[in-house]
Amino acid sequence: MKKKNKILILGAKGMLGSDLCFIFRKDKPICWDIKELDITNKKEVEKKIKKLKPEIVINAAAYTDVEKAEKEFFLAKKINAEAIKTLAKICAKIDAIFVHYSTDYVFDGKKKNGYQEKDIPKNPVNKYGLSKLLGEKVIENCKLKIKNFKHYLIRTSWLFGSKIEPTKHKNFVQTILKLAKEKKEIKVVNDQFGKPTYTFDLAKATKKLLFEKKPFGIYHLTNEGVTSWYKFAKEIVKVTKLKIKISPCQSWEYKSLAKRPKYSILVNTKLPRLRNWRKALKDYLKAIKTV
Numbered sequence: 001m002k003k004k005n006k007i008l009i010l011g012a013k014g015m016l017g018s019d020l021c022f023i024f025r026k027d028k029p030i031c032w033d034i035k036e037l038d039i040t041n042k043k044e045v046e047k048k049i050k051k052l053k054p055e056i057v058i059n060a061a062a063y064t065d066v067e068k069a070e071k072e073f074f075l076a077k078k079i080n081a082e083a084i085k086t087l088a089k090i091c092a093k094i095d096a097i098f099v100h101y102s103t104d105y106v107f108d109g110k111k112k113n114g115y116q117e118k119d120i121p122k123n124p125v126n127k128y129g130l131s132k133l134l135g136e137k138v139i140e141n142c143k144l145k146i147k148n149f150k151h152y153l154i155r156t157s158w159l160f161g162s163k164i165e166p167t168k169h170k171n172f173v174q175t176i177l178k179l180a181k182e183k184k185e186i187k188v189v190n191d192q193f194g195k196p197t198y199t200f201d202l203a204k205a206t207k208k209l210l211f212e213k214k215p216f217g218i219y220h221l222t223n224e225g226v227t228s229w230y231k232f233a234k235e236i237v238k239v240t241k242l243k244i245k246i247s248p249c250q251s252w253e254y255k256s257l258a259k260r261p262k263y264s265i266l267v268n269t270k271l272p273r274l275r276n277w278r279k280a281l282k283d284y285l286k287a288i289k290t291v
Ligand SMILES: NC(=O)c1ccc[n+]([C@@H]2O[C@H](COP(=O)([O-])OP(=O)(O)OC[C@H]3O[C@@H](n4cnc5c(N)ncnc54)[C@H](OP(=O)(O)O)[C@@H]3O)[C@@H](O)[C@H]2O)c1
Pocket: 010, 011, 012, 013, 014, 015, 016, 017, 033, 034, 035, 037, 038, 039, 040, 059, 060, 061, 062, 063, 064, 079, 101, 102, 103, 104, 132, 156, 157, 158, 159, 160, 169
């Protein structure tokens, strides 16, 4: 029998993390969340990972609250950048592959036709995006300084899920379903564009990337199809046959602490494309048992 890779998944209880643990289940991954290992605790990270000696470390742990990050930048930076330095260095030391996720929000959102993997991110419009960009820079630095640093940096966007715990995680689909129970009409922003992505599809694509031993580097993995938050909401309501009326509005009409990029479209030029987000959404809604 072929030897299984020893895989460590961090942020295992998160939206993406829970689907990763399921997708890799046959490889018997070690699944840790903050209770088992706080990635900001440098000493513990070094001690526990050195002891475990995984061959692959998949980091789905992150600070992901875009609104709160405006006020808690210190903490966002600690989790999304400083902890990444510790993880990357320990992976290099034990010769493990380091898989890390980043976001469309590292870009300024001004490029209408989207961003390719080779595009250099700059001027993120909010603090969460800045903290994730600092995390990317840490990885870039390790690549320059450490010979044979094995890493995959996967940018993704507008996540919804998970398939395994479909109602546990806060995401846009859950928000619309909740509002549909409470209100007759809502306004949704129609001037921000992106690619909604199902965590289950992303987890599967991550496994394929690893097991097909693609060259190390940056990848863009999202479901295909560009939409606005308004059209995304309309599709949720259409599929679930909910009664709520959705009207379009402009970003300035929507009160929020954090600015969002206008065109945060990630273009995948290196890997087979994932399916359209509408098909993925239907599967997710089935998992929630709304259709
Ligand atoms: N959500 C999106 O729309 C989106 C879009 C683009 C990219 N991404 C990226 O995709 C990845 C996965 O996102 P997600 O939405 O699945 O995240 P998530 O649901 O917020 O899960 C993150 C997990 O990490 C845990 N965590 C937080 N701080 C930690 C720490 N110090 N040590 C260990 N674990 C910690 C969280 O625990 P607590 O819940 O207890 O804090 C949570 O279980 C992240 O890198 C994110 O930046 C997400």
